[in-house]
Amino acid sequence: MSTLETIPPSAAAPARSSHSGPVGKVFEFLRTDYLVAPAGSGRPQAFLVQMGEPGSVIPPHFHVEDEFQVVVAGSGRLGKHALEGITVHFAEAYTPYGPIRTGSDGLTFFTLRAKADPGAEYMPESRARLARKARRNVAAHVSPGPSAALWPMHADGLGAWVARAGSGEAVQVPSGDGGRYYLVVEGSATRGATALPRWSCIWTAAGADAPVIIAGPNGVGVVIVQFPG
Numbered sequence: 438m439s440t441l442e443t444i445p446p447s448a449a450a451p452a453r454s455s456h457s458g459p460v461g462k463v464f465e466f467l468r469t470d471y472l473v474a475p476a477g478s479g480r481p482q483a484f485l486v487q488m489g490e491p492g493s494v495i496p497p498h499f500h501v502e503d504e505f506q507v508v509v510a511g512s513g514r515l516g517k518h519a520l521e522g523i524t525v526h527f528a529e530a531y532t533p534y535g536p537i538r539t540g541s542d543g544l545t546f547f548t549l550r551a552k553a554d555p556g557a558e559y560m561p562e563s564r565a566r567l568a569r570k571a572r573r574n575v576a577a578h579v580s581p582g583p584s585a586a587l588w589p590m591h592a593d594g595l596g597a598w599v600a601r602a603g604s605g606e607a608v609q610v611p612s613g614d615g616g617r618y619y620l621v622v623e624g625s626a627t628r629g630a631t632a633l634p635r636w637s638c639i640w641t642a643a644g645a646d647a648p649v650i651i652a653g654p655n656g657v658g659v660v661i662v663q664f665p666g
Contacts, residue, residue, distance in 0.1 A: 440642035476555035497535035512540030523579035532572035593665040602652040623658030
């Protein structure tokens with residue numbers, strides 16, 4: 438796979454019905470795959486989850502790979518934290534989080550990983566497989582306004598930003614050389630000859646050159662997330 442992948446929604450796989458959860462706690466959702474890779478391949482994985490049923494619950498769980506989730510529509514709760522508007526959440530590998538509850542208008546979010554994961558490990562059923570290690574669970578809401586860091590960059594490179602640009606302007610990309618996703622959450626943009634409407638994403642591997650993203654006629658807002666090194 439290339440060190441740089443550009444995926445507008447039209448290039449993603451068709452949405453498919455899916456389900457997950459332990460016995461007695463199964464939930465259903467629509468899944469749209471943007472980047473597909475087998476677990477253990479070390480390749481990136483990106484997909485969109487659409488949960489349309491109000492009150493649906495994703496039970497507490499963890500994954501064996503680091504992941505970002507970016508809420509792009511709807512509302513709900515992640516544990517005790519409200520999910521409204523655009524929200525960015527990072528969970529380090531083996532960090533339990535949840536439950537995630539959908540609000541009255543459903544919940545739509547991207548799951549973004551630098552390395553493909555084999556699937557959720559639900560709690561408390563998977564407690565014996567929970568590695569004992571330092572864990573991070575970080576979240577931030579994307580506010581209107583100028584480009585900004587969503588939290589101070591961690592020593593190992595973990596970071597998240599929102600970058601906004603007006604019509605025809607280039608998105609100013611923050612410095613850093615970790616593996617990244619660029620997710621169009623407002624307006625539209627282009628990268629070269631590729632049109633990037635809302636919910637397009639770009640992946641760049643660690644050390645790769647940053648993509649040149651040009652804002653569309655109504656400007657663009659891009660969430661940028663960087664994985665720890």
